[in-house]
Amino acid sequence: MSEPTEGIGDMSIKDEEKQEAGDEDDVVNPWEVATHSATGVDYDKLIKRFGSTKIDDALIQRIEKVTGKPVHHLLRRGKFFSQRDMHMILDMYEQKKPFYLYTGRGPSSDAMHMGHLIPFIFTKWLQDTFDVPLVIQLTDDEKFLWKDLTLEQANHMAIENTKDIIACGFDIEKTFIFSDLNFISNSSAFYRNMCRVQKLVTYNQVKGIFGFGDSDCIGKISFPAIQASPSFSSSFPEIFNGRPDIPCLIPCAIDQDPYFRMTRDVAPRMNYLKPALIHSTFFPALQGAQTKMSASDPNSSIFVTDSDKQIKDKINKFAFSGGGATVEEHKEKGGNCDVDVSYQYLTFFMEDDERLEEIRKTYTSGELLTGFLKKELIEILQKLVGEHRQKRATITDDVVRQFMTPRKLKFDYPPPTPPSEKKKKKKQKSAKAV
Amino acid sequence: MSEPTEGIGDMSIKDEEKQEAGDEDDVVNPWEVATHSATGVDYDKLIKRFGSTKIDDALIQRIEKVTGKPVHHLLRRGKFFSQRDMHMILDMYEQKKPFYLYTGRGPSSDAMHMGHLIPFIFTKWLQDTFDVPLVIQLTDDEKFLWKDLTLEQANHMAIENTKDIIACGFDIEKTFIFSDLNFISNSSAFYRNMCRVQKLVTYNQVKGIFGFGDSDCIGKISFPAIQASPSFSSSFPEIFNGRPDIPCLIPCAIDQDPYFRMTRDVAPRMNYLKPALIHSTFFPALQGAQTKMSASDPNSSIFVTDSDKQIKDKINKFAFSGGGATVEEHKEKGGNCDVDVSYQYLTFFMEDDERLEEIRKTYTSGELLTGFLKKELIEILQKLVGEHRQKRATITDDVVRQFMTPRKLKFDYPPPTPPSEKKKKKKQKSAKAV
Numbered sequence: 130m131s132e133p134t135e136g137i138g139d140m141s142i143k144d145e146e147k148q149e150a151g152d153e154d155d156v157v158n159p160w161e162v163a164t165h166s167a168t169g170v171d172y173d174k175l176i177k178r179f180g181s182t183k184i185d186d187a188l189i190q191r192i193e194k195v196t197g198k199p200v201h202h203l204l205r206r207g208k209f210f211s212q213r214d215m216h217m218i219l220d221m222y223e224q225k226k227p228f229y230l231y232t233g234r235g236p237s238s239d240a241m242h243m244g245h246l247i248p249f250i251f252t253k254w255l256q257d258t259f260d261v262p263l264v265i266q267l268t269d270d271e272k273f274l275w276k277d278l279t280l281e282q283a284n285h286m287a288i289e290n291t292k293d294i295i296a297c298g299f300d301i302e303k304t305f306i307f308s309d310l311n312f313i314s315n316s317s318a319f320y321r322n323m324c325r326v327q328k329l330v331t332y333n334q335v336k337g338i339f340g341f342g343d344s345d346c347i348g349k350i351s352f353p354a355i356q357a358s359p360s361f362s363s364s365f366p367e368i369f370n371g372r373p374d375i376p377c378l379i380p381c382a383i384d385q386d387p388y389f390r391m392t393r394d395v396a397p398r399m400n401y402l403k404p405a406l407i408h409s410t411f412f413p414a415l416q417g418a419q420t421k422m423s424a425s426d427p428n429s430s431i432f433v434t435d436s437d438k439q440i441k442d443k444i445n446k447f448a449f450s451g452g453g454a455t456v457e458e459h460k461e462k463g464g465n466c467d468v469d470v471s472y473q474y475l476t477f478f479m480e481d482d483e484r485l486e487e488i489r490k491t492y493t494s495g496e497l498l499t500g501f502l503k504k505e506l507i508e509i510l511q512k513l514v515g516e517h518r519q520k521r522a523t524i525t526d527d528v529v530r531q532f533m534t535p536r537k538l539k540f541d542y543p544p545p546t547p548p549s550e551k552k553k554k555k556k557q558k559s560a561k562a563v
Numbered sequence: 564m565s566e567p568t569e570g571i572g573d574m575s576i577k578d579e580e581k582q583e584a585g586d587e588d589d590v591v592n593p594w595e596v597a598t599h600s601a602t603g604v605d606y607d608k609l610i611k612r613f614g615s616t617k618i619d620d621a622l623i624q625r626i627e628k629v630t631g632k633p634v635h636h637l638l639r640r641g642k643f644f645s646q647r648d649m650h651m652i653l654d655m656y657e658q659k660k661p662f663y664l665y666t667g668r669g670p671s672s673d674a675m676h677m678g679h680l681i682p683f684i685f686t687k688w689l690q691d692t693f694d695v696p697l698v699i700q701l702t703d704d705e706k707f708l709w710k711d712l713t714l715e716q717a718n719h720m721a722i723e724n725t726k727d728i729i730a731c732g733f734d735i736e737k738t739f740i741f742s743d744l745n746f747i748s749n750s751s752a753f754y755r756n757m758c759r760v761q762k763l764v765t766y767n768q769v770k771g772i773f774g775f776g777d778s779d780c781i782g783k784i785s786f787p788a789i790q791a792s793p794s795f796s797s798s799f800p801e802i803f804n805g806r807p808d809i810p811c812l813i814p815c816a817i818d819q820d821p822y823f824r825m826t827r828d829v830a831p832r833m834n835y836l837k838p839a840l841i842h843s844t845f846f847p848a849l850q851g852a853q854t855k856m857s858a859s860d861p862n863s864s865i866f867v868t869d870s871d872k873q874i875k876d877k878i879n880k881f882a883f884s885g886g887g888a889t890v891e892e893h894k895e896k897g898g899n900c901d902v903d904v905s906y907q908y909l910t911f912f913m914e915d916d917e918r919l920e921e922i923r924k925t926y927t928s929g930e931l932l933t934g935f936l937k938k939e940l941i942e943i944l945q946k947l948v949g950e951h952r953q954k955r956a957t958i959t960d961d962v963v964r965q966f967m968t969p970r971k972l973k974f975d976y977p978p979p980t981p982p983s984e985k986k987k988k989k990k991q992k993s994a995k996a997v
Contacts, residue, residue, distance in 0.1 A: 274762050280755050313747075314754040320747055321714050327782030328708050332766065335781055347769055348761030351785035 157384050158340060160275070162411050162421045167468040169418030172210055172383070172410060179386050181211045181408060188215060195219050201254040203409070206476050209251060211383060213393070214405035218378045222259060227542065228376040229369075230255055231359045231404070233266035234294070236286035236308075237276055241293045242430035243510070244412030244422035246517075247477060249297040251409065252380045256303060262368055262538050263304045265294060266359050270309040274348040284310045291529055293433055296520040299532075302539040305368060306532045309355055316535060319364045322399075326354035329395040338387045356385075357392040360404035367535045370542040376402050382421075383408040413473055415447040433518070437511045444471065444503050444510070452492075452499035463495035464502070471499070471506045478509050591818050592774060594709070596845050596855045601902040603852030606644055606817070606844055613820050615645045615842060622649060629653050635688040637843070640910050643685060645817060647827070648839035652812045656693060661976065662810040663803075664689055665793045665838070667700035668728070670720035670742075671710055675727045676864035677944070678846030678856035680951075681911060683731040685843065686814045690737060696802055696972050697738045699728060700793050704743040708782040718744045725963055727867055730954040733966075736973040739802060740966045743789055750969060753798045756833075760788035763829040772821045790819075791826040794838035801969045804976040810836050816855075817842040847907055849881040867952070871945045878905065878937050878944070886926075886933035897929035898936070905933070905940045912943050 155170050156163045164170045176183050184204070192200050203209055221228050232252050234245060256263050267287040273280050287308035294306060313320055332350060335341050341350055358364050362375035369375050379389060386408060393403040411421035414429035422430045428447055431440055451469030453459030466472045466489050479485045488505065491497035589604050590597045598604045610617050618638070626634050637643055655662050666686045668679065690697050701721035707714050721742040728740060747754055766784060769775050775784055792798045797807035813823060820842060827837040845855035848863035856864045862881055865874055885903030887893030900906045900923050913919050922939065925931035 270758050273758060280758060310755065310758070311751065314751040315748065317745065317748040321744065324704055324707060324714060324744075324782060327785070328780050330781050331778050332775070332781060332784055333777045336777070341766070343767045343770070344765050346762050347764050347766060347785040347788065348758060350766055351761070351781040354781065 159384050159387060162384055164419055167417055167419065169413060170411065175383060176211050179211075179383070179390070181213050181383075181386065181406070182215075184210055184212050184215075184407075188212070191216070191219055195223055196258050198258065201251060202480055202482065203247065203251050203254075203477065205482075207410070208247070208477060209380070209407050209409045211408035212406060213389075214403065215378075215407060218376065218405045221376055226376075227261070227540065228259075228378055228405075229261050229362065230259075230263040231266070231377050231379050232263070232381055233268060233356070233359070234290055235268045235272050236283060236290045237272045237278075238424035239286055239289045240424070240432040240434040241290055242422050242424055242432050243474075243478075243513075244430070245293075245424075246297065246433065247409060247412050248380055248382060249294055249299075253297050253299060255378070255380060256300065261303070262540055263299065264359050264365060264368070265299075265304065265306040266356070267291065267306070267308045268352075268356060270313070270348075270355065271352055273310075274346065274352060280310060284308060287311075288529060291532065292521055292524045293517070295524050295528065295532055296433075296517050298520070301528070301532060304532060305365065305535065305538065307535070308533070311533070312535070313355070316364070318366045319358055322358040322361055322364045323354045325399050326357045326392075326395055327351055329398055330354065330391060334391070338391055353388055353391055356388045357395070360389065360392045360396070361399070361401045363401070365535070368538055368540075370537075370544055372542050372545050373401060374545070375542070377404040378407065379404050380407045381409070382411060384411070412477065413470055415443060415449065415470055417449040417468065417470060418473065431510060431514070433514055433521070435514060437515070440510050440514060441507050444507050448474075448503060448506070450499045452502075453495070456498065459498060460495045464492040464497070464499065466493055469499075469502070471502045474506050475502075475509070478506075478513060593818050593821060596818055598853055601851055601853065603847060604845065609817060610645050613645075613817070613824070615647050615817075615820065615840070616649075618644055618646050618649075618841075622646070625650070625653055629657055630692050632692065635685060636914055636916065637681070637685050637688075637911065639916075641844070642681070642911060643814070643841050643843045645842035646840060647823075648837065649812075649841060652810065652839045655810055660810075661695070661974065662693075662812055662839075663695050663796065664693075664697040665700070665811050665813050666697070666815055667702060667790070667793070668724055669702045669706050670717065670724045671706045671712075672858035673720055673723045674858070674866040674868040675724055676856050676858055676866045677908075677911075678864070679727075679858075680731065680867065681843060681846050682814055682816060683728055683733075687731050687733060689812070689814060690734065695737070696974055697733065698793050698799060698802070699733075699738065699740040700790070701725065701740070701742045702786075702790060704747070704782075704789065705786055707744075708780065708786060714744060718742060721745075722963060725967065726955055726958045727951070729958050729962065729966055730867075730951050732954070735962070735966060738966060739799065739969065739972065741969070742967070745967070746969070747789070750798070752800045753792055756792040756795055756798045757788045759833050760791045760826075760829055761785055763832055764788065764825060768825070772825055787822055787825055790822045791829070794823065794826045794830070795833070795835045797835070799969070802972050802974075804971075804978055806976050806979050807835060808979070809976070811838040813838050813840045815840065815842060816845060818845070846911065847904055849877060849883065849904055851883040851902065851904060852907065865944060865948070867948055867955070869948060871949070874944050874948060875941050878941050882908075882937060882940070884933045886936075887929070890932065893932060894929045898926040898931070898933065900927055903933075903936070905936045908940050909936075909943070912940075912947060 157170060157175060162170065189200055189204060218228055230252060232248050252263065267290060269283040269287040272278055273283040291306050330353065335350055335353055339353065360377050360379065361373065362369040362377065363373035386406065389404055389406055396403045414420045414422050416429055424430055431443060449468065449470040451465035451467065451472065453462055472492060475485060475488065488497060488502065492502055591604060591609060596604065623634055623638060652662055664686060666682050686697065701724060703717040703721040706712055707717040725740050764787065769784055769787055773787065794811050794813065795807065796803040796809035796811065803809050820840065823838055823840055830837045848854045848856050850863055858864060865877060883902065883904040885899035885906065887896050906926060909919060909922065922931060922936065926936055
């Protein structure tokens, strides 16, 4: 079920970058994404570097076959483009065996932008399609450690972001949202899994995987264990009835993969299953695909709190155009969809495949002007943000509290194998687990 | 109130050892104590190396003056020999301002030995004398990280050790005992202080202070923050009514000082008070003062679970003698109290100063034979262990549960300064705290 070459030894960012010398311009790690290419990061090279597997037509067809419905356009259009162990998850689903979803967010701003919504939009589709539990981690402790924020500020952002996440439409009976600062001091099972991971990963390894240095604080150095722990169902005894063996699927942007390569390496030594993954590309900044949209640069981002006017003004002013310099030049040479940010955004948010293809053709031919393309995008985003704003306004503190309470969800699990049975099974194994 | 040269920059074990070349044989860190000298570690050199202050007659007289009673024999006889900020604590006491005590234990064996009891015997005297709250930390997470133990085994040892600690006679209305594995996942305030410390200490610093290396697991690297956090009253809002400004005094063996040098360095940057310290010497192994008594070598230790016969046999067989090789030689040359382990143990456990002095004189002169000295010690230890055994047998699971429940103790504290007042005060400061 897992790639034979996978392991912590293969995970060094630095080693990989040395190996792939031609790739040196693409920086992809949990804290930075940057490339010199106007068409964005070279994702095929990234798959090779990270050792994951490209999502091919066969996998998409299998998903459509087992679920009996078309896949989400973000999957169909290659926005989710890479995976680990997705076939194992589909095997489980076909055999009517349980699995669960885990995704998360580092709360570094009160308002989320459109790029932040992508994994949640897709995760909601996965939850609706597969009818499984979902846990969402808000790493407010991480943001405290990395940013110039107090614990209280980071925790406040986590709660504000939770409202935006709930507004994406998650089912309260199937979803548990937690902030690390609140939950770790509320769950013995979670803290114990943190300790287990922390015992199995050395400083040398996190140095290699995440590029940490000797001047980094010890909080950063031990943090990866906190992002690893929700990958194990034993971290949530309330949800899984104490079962340590429910497989996990993690939808996330590809820059988070280092955490889960580490997690997949330690899992067998803890007698736990490796989490499966499905990776997305990055949502480009308004200025172009050289960087991802970043909340710290308001002009690079459309926020879910932006007014209709702000959305219109930002797109008209900042969205990088792949069109000609003049109307005449555009009509003659046509537009370049590969670098046009407005077109790229439409591929994320316009659901209608035929309409999107028509826009691509007429923009490429020069028939459709940049202004019309932007107008189309502005309408779609104003509608999407407007609906989000309405939904968010209905979310009371009590609803937030309910989502964030550790509890049984609507799924039932038979209790775990009793210790006596376990011992018999363990005796057959020679490997020693922590 | 604090030594001007103190700081993380001064804390490197390696640097200090380089500096003090003549001292290279004494290894003193939280995980190892060893010397080539039969009289044990050179404590005067250690005070210089660690930058603490020797307990002098003036301090002992001041303690007797402010408390109106003689000091404990462990203090009078130099078993507690070094300190930081003790005068500040006595100032507090004289001004009727509150402080609290914090001590702890790493639970690495089910049974504790006599050496383990020393800090608790002295801490009980401090609590009785000053009438203050006491928190006792059992670092079961530490033992999981360092030893070949499962979390469950380490946690079990913590609970068993708690029974022995309670048997030392601590007042349930003034004492809170906690295991890290149980409490960290039960206390948001504690976890948050852990995060704050973890943000302020770098890998370089823990490498210097504790000698950690690149192959150490990330759990070890971040652990020092867990031993630091009980030094701050804000970690225990139930006990201190949310007050972050109650000073802390830590009685501990000197090998634990690296943790608290680190703690004292970060405290001002957290707007917290530095903890005060009072350090003990090590309790020697039966075989001699070259090493401290260690639970991992049963022949080096008298356990609180040993029978009268085991105590007698171990002392007669293993206790290193400072006496002559034959009765004739002993009568001629006399015994050497400085290296005689039985005599050394008597200095820890025999309360009667006059009787102890008589033994010292007659053993040194050769009049008293080793056998009689050992007989005296055996009687004292059999009585002490016998009483401990009786007390421990009365400690029910319910009593353990009560001691380990986070709760208000019998002390009242006015609430902390309201945020509006704090802001005014903060504005006057320029330093920025985490």
